Amino acid sequence: MAETMKRRTLLSRLWGAGTGLVAAAAAWTTWDLLQPLPTVGFGGRVRSVPPETIAEGAIVEVPAARAFLTKVDGELMALSEKCTHLGCRVPYCESSGRFECPCHGSVFSRGGDFLAGPAPRGMDRYPVEIEEGLVYINTGDRIDGSAPGSLVVDEPARGPACAGETH
Numbered sequence: 001m002a003e004t005m006k007r008r009t010l011l012s013r014l015w016g017a018g019t020g021l022v023a024a025a026a027a028w029t030t031w032d033l034l035q036p037l038p039t040v041g042f043g044g045r046v047r048s049v050p051p052e053t054i055a056e057g058a059i060v061e062v063p064a065a066r067a068f069l070t071k072v073d074g075e076l077m078a079l080s081e082k083c084t085h086l087g088c089r090v091p092y093c094e095s096s097g098r099f100e101c102p103c104h105g106s107v108f109s110r111g112g113d114f115l116a117g118p119a120p121r122g123m124d125r126y127p128v129e130i131e132e133g134l135v136y137i138n139t140g141d142r143i144d145g146s147a148p149g150s151l152v153v154d155e156p157a158r159g160p161a162c163a164g165e166t167h
């Protein structure tokens with residue numbers, strides 16, 4: 001009789017432990033399923049290049065982020081390629097060393113500062129993080145470009161503008 005009770009107690013405890021484990025697994029699975037999926041394309045975090053590949057003053061386009069990476073005074077920054085005027089894509093002009101919008105002529109320094117044209121501010125930026133040896137651009141968290149007059153890069157054009165005139 002006593003042995004039957006011990007067996008019942010043991011089975012009852014095993015059943016309780018098993019039920020607890022199943023409940024814990026179900027809770028974990030539910031919690032895991034409810035977590036937002038990481039966004040890895042434009043609109044989320046975009047993985048790009050190793051930070052050491054971006055030299056001071058270099059401009060590296062990251063098409064998946066619709067942005068340019070550059071380094072100014074040692075600071076790594078990601079500039080949105082979308083013009084702050086009406087949204088045209090702003091290419092970098094190698095000859096002038098500036099960003100020049102082909103739509104209405106806005107011009108920005110290599111650091112994204114507003115220099116000329118109808119754009120209301122400098123180029124917008126995205127936060128960057130270095131993780132596992134790569135630069136991640138958070139395109140879901142746009143930062144408005146600086147107001148006209150505040151210059152991160154204050155230098156003359158290197159040469160002729162791509163549009164054919166020197167700014």
Ligand code: FES
Binds near residue numbers: 083086088102103
């Ligand atoms: S869209 Fe770039 S200047 Fe108008």
